[in-house]
Amino acid sequence: MITYNPKDWWKLIFAFHRSDSFRVLLPGMIGLALYTALIAYIENDYLHVTFKNTTMVHSLVGFVLSMMLIFRTNTAYDRWWEGRKLWGSFVNNSRNLALKLQAFLPAEAREERAMFRDLIGNFIYAAKEHLRQGVKTEKLVETGSYTADWYAKGGHVPNQVLKGLYTEINRLYMNQTITGDHLIVINAELQSFADNLGACERIKRTPIPYAYSLFLKKIIFIYVFTMPIGFVLDYKYWAVPVVTFVFYAFAAIEVIAEEIEDPFGLEANDLPLDAITDTIRGNVRDILEG
Template sequence: MIVREKPGFLALFFVYQGSIAPRVLPQILLIALLSALLVWVHDQYPQLFPELSTSSFAFIGIALSLYLGFRNNACYERWWEGRRLWGQLLIQARSLLRMSLAYRGEESERHKRMARRLVAFAGCLRDQLRDIDPMPGLQEWLSDAECWQLERAVNRPERILQMIGEQVAVEVKTGGFDSVTARNFEQCLNALSEVVAGCERLTNTPLPFAYMLLVHRTSYIYCLLLPFGLVASSGMITPLLTAIVAYAFFGLDELSQQLEQPFGAGDNGLPLDAITLTLERECRQALGEQHLPAAPSARDYRLS
């Protein structure tokens, strides 16, 4: 995720890091070159290009803008829901960590096991959402027996939650927790399970492909036809005008595609590494470690 202050007026036109322009530059150049070619052909054979009314292009442009706006709103809602789910993950994990510390004490081996499993859960969910093998990063936090169980689990984040639930059940059987305390733990575990299900829903249910295809095709058709409608009236500035329109339409289309998958590792993906590191620092502190990893910060305006 890009994290930076709003640039000044002049710097606004030269910002590269975080801009969508590099991703749509080939399309912009294509439209600009086509426009330049049409300007040259128009100078040579003006009779081929009767002056057309731009009102029809204006109506199509307005309709296309509405479609793009609707799609961007829908994609941003997905992005924001993903951030809300990971915020809920932090809240519930901190609640489990706090209750474990209050009831078992900092030196308790069972409290330390809870803290390690919470870090493993967050890292495992992050890697699963990004289609990365989570096992190498889990070996630091889980025992060999626990890693062996996860290797064979269909849903690894849920299996870690099950391990925590089994730990709570042992506490109840041995008299460490009463039924009320166990119910509080179970409520947090259920909330974390809902977070996992919500993240899976966003990952496995993209926006309808037919809708994306309709907007994408319409954007190309409109930008490819626009130079033919402007060349007779706009002349030499046609490439500039069409490039600006192409930047707006193709840029919005590309941005919506990035926001549609909020857990990706691109510039506009959610900072899952930073959120996981935040929880890891708190769990390491709960484990009694003195030297903690550095707090998450943006590098080159990018918070991953």
């Protein structure tokens, strides 16, 4: 995720980065500009076309298209923001679980604290990678009997790590290291881990309906590539920058929406999951080792 100062107008106006919509759409904008110039030459200099009121239909359709794009970008942002709230919940649940374990475990239980420190960190890391390209279990911290091979057993690595957390909590209860009341209090944080991950998977695996995305792209294409036919009569060769700008304005909204509707990836506008994971691991380590 890119960090920036939203009040620095001039820097933002002239800033470009790898996933910037202008950079992504530049080839299409150049092609459309050449296409519009060709239409302008054919209609104005070759055929001398004189029909009028050719922009009215595009004005009406443009309003409808704008409403559709507003819905599109709002839907994508809602998914992005929900993902951010879920990972904020991961931060809070990790801290709460670590604080409760620190308070409930006896002072001499250093090995148990170290194991929970590693298991909590492993779950957060596994959840992050699970939402991306899959978890490489060799990158998880091995602790006690929980090795890379053990983590890989279940297929769904975050669930396997969470299983280890539940197993260790139950062992503490069976050994009477914690009471039944402690178990109930701790269970709320563990359940929230599973609930948050399930909600993230719902966002990841449920994109915008295919028919809606397909229809919107077709409408943008038809709208933009029929614009020059009418606009070159009123604007002559000035229609080239006008049509190109309209294409950029409409298509850029769709490109941005496509990027942020899956907020768990590695693109510039995705959530900073690596930084959040590091924050959680640092907080849990400070609490359980303090």
